[in-house]
């Protein structure tokens with residue numbers, strides 16, 4: 049069939065599920081199973097059992113009362129059961145004619161009129177009973193279960209499934225040596241009825257262990273490969289001046305009395321800062337400085353809780369880069385954040401003679417052209433902006449360090465574009481160093497073993513002098529008390545954030561919400577400047593509002609979640625989050641991190657509403673409780689992992705695409721450890737098997753895993 053021939057809806061649905069290759073189909077595992085291997089006698093059945101019965105149809109009629117339905121009476125020799133269908137086709141009615149021998153599967157209910165089954169699955173009682181459980185696959189509407197079963201079965205029989213893990217490597221902690229990949233898949237698609245179903249459900253069955261180990265190994269292999277590929281690439285050596293004796297400038301006037309070195313840019317920045325670095329900041333600056341002084345591109349993830357002070361670390365790295373004569377780009381996920389970084393970095397670096405440029409999507413053409421020229425000529429050594437920085441038209445003279453703030457907020461596609469951009473911009477056969485920053489840390493041990501291709505730096509200490517934020521849960525019905533509390537803070541000269549939730553799929557609703565709250569607060573706080581910020585406002589207006597708040601004229605800022613990432617106004621001491629039950633845990637933590645940035649005692653009020661329900665849902669309650677109990681981002685991350693499961697955590701959050709389908713990082717730590725150790729062995733001793741393994745498991749996805 050020519051590639052461009054129109055695809056049937058079923059083929060399109062298969063594509064959508066990613067079920068194109070035989071191996072992908074073989075790896076499409078059941079959600080659950082149905083047991084069609086036995087027949088239960090009605091005389092032995094209990095109320096509510098899901099069973100399969102077999103018998104002869106002794107009655108078949110359409111009844112019109114109380115509503116139109118097909119009533120079929122099935123006699124299995126022990127008792128009679130009535131099968132009821134409210135919707136049915138003529139063909140079905142024919143197949144269920146009196147005298148037919150059929151099997152029916154469903155839930156039996158007892159009662160006044162004897163046994164009944166509502167809408168059972170029926171089939172003619174021909175042939176032997178199956179010997180394996182029947183798989184039920186995850187699917188979409190366009191793809192009927194029966195068709196999908198055939199597709200998967202044929203994929204399973206055609207796929208090349210020879211083992212890629214040598215038996216000797218499958219140790220006790222690793223995949224069970226008794227189960228080959230083929231056996232494991234065969235079993236998981238068609239388990240024998242004697243299996244303990246619980247071991248299939250919780251994925252503890254040896255066949256599951258085998259698959260999870262395979263998946264983790266593929267992930268580790270691909271990261272290891274990309275780490276090794278990177279080791280072959282060249283990057284500019286970026287060293288602070290004092291580390292390069294040949295570059296030192298000497299003060300000739302003092303020639304007679306011992307010579308004094310002019311301090312490096314990095315040192316001058318350090319001494320110009322209004323604070324001293326924390327030990328953790330010094331350590332991570334050291335780690336970064338060490339990496340970028342190597343001729344190999346750095347790929348480092350800098351994680352640190354909100355407010356830990358990552359920006360200054362970025363500025364110091366930039367200073368080292370700039371002093372070495374190269375350009376540095378800093379990208380932030382939102383304009384507000386980019387704007388703020390720009391302001392801060394300009395404030396720190398321009399007095400030291402550094403020329404900066406600013407790039408965003410909403411910029412006027414004329415200004416943009418000017419900026420592009422500065423970047424291309426190399427006059428601007430620091431470029432700050434949104435992802436506009438990685439757009440096609442931007443040409444750097446020599447980009448040597450790219451810093452991505454709040455990297456998890458950028459989509460996978462944007463991160464891929466950045467990588468490609470960096471290669472594209474390479475002028476001297478070199479790639480820039482890459483520093484990614486994030487405030488939604490994953491537990492360090494997990495990060496280290498999972499991200500085999502990243503170095504991880506962790507700021508595990510907050511700057512001194514911060515008073516911990518007190519978090520209170522308050523029922524929506526006590527809103528007036530919260531307003532009173534705001535008055536208290538305003539009287540002390542403090543500022544207040546009030547965040548309204550993002551209601552998914554309805555930006556319009558969001559807006560009403562924020563607008564209403566804004567009107568309410570303005571009325572309740574006469575004489576106080578209450579601002580409103582939401583994502584639909586024109587950029588210039590957003591900036592104006594943000595500036596008023598940053599400079600302190602505006603006392604209260606009502607906003608949607610646009611302020612979530614990184615905004616820094618140290619005088620703000622109270623954060624109110626409305627409908628806190630609708631937010632995710634790490635999002636709440638990020639929001640809370642907007643206060644407690646100065647020395648003032650700060651508080652976060654989580655206003656929750658139970659809506660119609662008498663109580664909050666279980667996960668919402670767990671999230672709010674976690675917020676109340678801890679301020680520690682790593683602990684929050686751990687709880688988040690617990691509440692949501694790491695599949696979503698690492699998958700959707702960290703990369704924008706689910707990466708682990710089978711393994712669960714919270715519980716499969718042993719398998720992860722096994723995979724981490726097995727990957728280099730396989731790659732070195734059996735490179736062909738390693739290649740086959742990655743291709744089989746990741747197909748076209750390997751590139752994404754590196755991003």
Ligand code: ADP
Nearest residue numbers: 323324325326354355356357358359360511616
């Ligand atoms: P984040 O890690 O969330 O990006 P920021 O870089 O925005 O945090 O820093 C939070 C605040 O702490 C800023 O106002 C910053 O200037 C300040 N800060 C950073 N490092 C220190 C330090 N060592 N001592 C005191 N204040 C600091």
Ligand code: MG
Nearest residue numbers: 358359453614
């Ligand atoms: Mg930040």
